[in-house]
Amino acid sequence: xxxxxxxxxxxxxxxxxxxxxxxxxxxxxxxxxxxxxxxxxxxxxxxxxxxxxxxxxxxxxxxxxxxxxxxxxxxxxxxxxxxxxxxxxxxxxxxxxxxxxxxxxxxxxxxxxxxx
Amino acid sequence: xxxxxxxxxxxxxxxxxxxxxxxxxxxxxxxxxxxxxxxxxxxxxxxxxxxxxxxxxxxxxxxxxxxxxxxxxxxxxxxxxxxxxxxxxxxxxxxxxxxxxxxxxxxxxxxxxxxxxxxxxxxxxxxxxxxxxxxxxxxxxxxxxxxxxxxxxxxxxxxxxxxxxxxx
Numbered sequence: 001x002x003x004x005x006x007x008x009x010x011x012x013x014x015x016x017x018x019x020x021x022x023x024x025x026x027x028x029x030x031x032x033x034x035x036x037x038x039x040x041x042x043x044x045x046x047x048x049x050x051x052x053x054x055x056x057x058x059x060x061x062x063x064x065x066x067x068x069x070x071x072x073x074x075x076x077x078x079x080x081x082x083x084x085x086x087x088x089x090x091x092x093x094x095x096x097x098x099x100x101x102x103x104x105x106x107x108x109x110x111x112x113x114x115x116x
Numbered sequence: 117x118x119x120x121x122x123x124x125x126x127x128x129x130x131x132x133x134x135x136x137x138x139x140x141x142x143x144x145x146x147x148x149x150x151x152x153x154x155x156x157x158x159x160x161x162x163x164x165x166x167x168x169x170x171x172x173x174x175x176x177x178x179x180x181x182x183x184x185x186x187x188x189x190x191x192x193x194x195x196x197x198x199x200x201x202x203x204x205x206x207x208x209x210x211x212x213x214x215x216x217x218x219x220x221x222x223x224x225x226x227x228x229x230x231x232x233x234x235x236x237x238x239x240x241x242x243x244x245x246x247x248x249x250x251x252x253x254x255x256x257x258x259x260x261x262x263x264x265x266x267x268x269x270x271x272x273x274x275x276x277x278x279x280x281x282x283x284x
Binding site: 012013082085086089090091092093094095096097099100101102103104105107108 | 124144150165255258259
């Protein structure tokens with residue numbers, strides 16, 4: 001196994017905050033400027049920029065400054081790491097539980113047939 | 117009661133490094149409990165498709181452990197070990213989950229999670245499973261290991277992820 005560390009800890013920290021989750025959800029629709037992103041939130045620009053920095057350091061978003069406008073873009077790969085893992089866990093347990101359903105059906109039938 | 121009526125919820129909470137699952141089963145609690153505690157029954161359901169589970173050692177009591185393998189159709193085998201910390205018959209199992217080697221030794225480099233399973237009666241039997249990682253770093257290590265499969269992503273799944281992250 002090569003070094004596949006993806007440093008997900010900052011990712012979890014980044015997504016633990018509702019403002020940052022809202023920014024990520026908004027960027028899911030396409031790139032946006034920092035001022036547009038900040039508009040819905042009742043906080044000053046310096047406070048909002050801290051959230052942008054956390055998201056950027058976590059690798060969730062990229063930013064690019066052209067002239068006086070800084071544009072943010074969602075980095076899909078980053079999100080995919082955690083998403084894939086959780087989806088895989090959910091599917092693995094779904095598979096297990098489905099098999100358990102079948103086993104339970106069989107065991108319940110056996111009990112009904114030969115009550116002892 | 118058909119299979120589709122049986123509830124299955126899965127929620128990851130990033131703030132507490134926890135996964136919480138609730139599943140209903142159309143069988144008496146004692147039968148469900150047997151499937152969680154008897155090795156010959158665990159072997160029949162515990163490996164998700166397409167893997168197969170095989171028990172190497174089972175001592176179902178507090179302080180005992182279950183050591184088992186899960187094997188892919190091509191033959192790749194993964195070993196795990198659950199150490200039973202608390203067993204309340206037909207009601208609750210708390211285990212320390214971990215990766216192990218074929219001899220039953222726990223991999224000291226990989227974090228272990230605590231898995232708390234509670235069994236409740238009703239019209240159906242409900243099993244609530246809470247998997248708790250000690251820290252974000254622990255969860256990260258487990259995810260990094262699971263990343264080998266490395267599959268691409270699409271934004272379509274973003275909503276689902278955000279729903280997972282925010283649900284309690």
